[in-house]
Amino acid sequence: MTFSELQPALTYNKAYQTRVAYFSMEFAIHQPLKIYSGGLGFLAGSHMRSAHELQQNLIGIGILWKFGYYDQIRKADQSMNVLFQEKLYYFVKDTGLRFQIDINNSPVTVAAYYLAPEVFDTVPMFFLSTDLPENDYLARTTSYYLYNADTAGKVGASILLGVGGAKLLDLLEYNPDIYHFNEAHPLPAAFYLYSKFKNLAEVQKRVVFTTHTPEEAGNEKTDINLLNKMSYFCGTPLEEVRQITGEWGEIFNHTLVALRMAKIANGVSKMHGEVARQMWNAYPDICPILHVTNAQNYNYWADSRLYQALKANDDEALLKRKRRLKKHLFEEVANQVGDIYKEKVLTIVWARRFAGYKRADLLLRDVARFERLVTNTQYPVQIIWAGKPYPMDYGAIGTFDRLVQESKKFPNCAVMVGHELKLSKLLKGGADVWLNNPRIRKEASGTSGMTAAMNGALNFSIQDGWIPEFARHEHNCFVAPVAEGNLTEFEMDEFDHSNMMDLLENVILPMYYDQPEKWLQMVKNSMTEIIPVFESGRMADEYYQKIYNA
Secondary structure: OOHHHHOOOOOOOHHHOOOEEEEEOOEOOOOOOOEOOOHHHHHHHHHHHHHHHOOOOEEEEEEOOOOOOOEEEEOOOOOEEEEOOOOOOOOOEEEEEEEEEEEOOEEEEEEEEEEOHHHHOOOOEEEEEOOOOOOOHHHHHHHOOOOOOOHHHHHHHHHHHHHHHHHHHHHOOOOOOEEEEEOOOOOHHHHHHHHHHOOHHHHHOOEEEEOOOOOHHHOOEEEHHHHHHOOOOOOOOHHHHHHHHOOOOOEEEHHHHHHHHOOEEEEOOHHHHHHHHHHHOOOOOOOOEEEOOOOEOHHHHOOHHHHHHHHOOOHHHHHHHHHHHHHHHHHHHHHHHOOOOOOOOEEEEEEOOOOHHHOOOHHHOOHHHHHHHHOOOOOOEEEEEEOOOOOOOHHHHHHHHHHHHHHOOOOOEEEEOOOOHHHHHHHHHHOOEEEEOOOOOOOOOOOHHHHHHOOOOEEEEOOOOOHHHOOOEOOOEEEOOOOOOOOOHHHHHHHHHHHHHHHHHHHHHHHHHHOHHHHHHHHHHHHHHOOOOOEHHHHHHHHHHHHHOO
């Protein structure tokens, strides 16, 4: 079966004729397809939707994770628990294609599944699985868990995505002009191409690479001998691998090699592009690093009724709709934790992946001051936290559990579980303030604030990621001051906590309650100015203009 036989009716916009295969370890397409963990998947999902809307000649390649990332549930004391439950996806169709790849020097059979464009309004998408009776148990587990904590399991998943995806494209006779690696996870595809062409230049002219994180932990390094043992290099001898990658030591830097095997790379915001160049430009033989700022899909994320009211300049309708969206969220808050929230009270939401640098508990740095904030009857406030830590990140889970225990003390503080697409949409609709407080220069982009703005929430943020490209303080956002000099993490946390609490107490809360007209104007400014620059149609177009056709 070829791609043209499987999907014969597609037509493409003349501006987007370059044929692209987009590889990603995760895609957040729609709530029923739980093959994502967080921001990387949310971004990839919006990209696939906008590429479809623009009729781009692009397909997605991913893995059909049997147990997804995990289901976030609670223990008896309301603290966080992890459930791995088998997922069923009858809307993803088995193509019947079966082929073999080598993982750990053993043949593993791969099945290819197809998600047609009409199911969720995306480009055509293929998902790979090793969960087949002809494979042994270890091989079957390769497609069980997204971001397996076991190093060998993680390497096997990269081989499945990269080599499996590239081999599938050959079987489908798809013949992409460009292989787009969304992060370095699909890097084995570059070695698959090298095994075909035996020429690094032939690989480089076909590969582009997006790096998403300036965090050390996000740029993976692995023992090169383990990779060689596990068939990561598609049969290329180790000495030849060293020659083409420049990795002469025992540790293989995945991001660095991706930068050497691609023709062009990009960071995911203007600021992140600068950080990425600072990180990598000292290394020889890397490709140019540009930036394409992340964005999110309006048609999926934006509340259409809010925008109808905005377009009609009907302030009362806009406010009424916002109260309705808050009510929808508050029903879920009551369902999960028993707190009854009020639609007229300022509601702050912090919702994203729990990770140390994102500082979920920054507002609680001074517990006495936090208690004064949440018990203030003149300017009442409601706070919600939500997010899924990596299931083996016990520090992040500890932060989550601490917030759960602290929130029990107050009827206007809540920590929610199940932070996936559906809850994310509820949170953005119900938020008045979308809180974003990472340590500066640690957040590559951070797109949740874009979709919050599309739902009438105001961003309250550190000047990091995409925010400097959008924010105008007290016009469309509230922005914390930037610290001067080289501060320690302790000093930075102190500085940011003090400034953000000052802004909350002295600017944000008084404006919401005492200057509702000014608040509403800021909301309207934010909703207006987030489009079109931070809508993923711009991003999908920019990838063609700056990256694919470069």
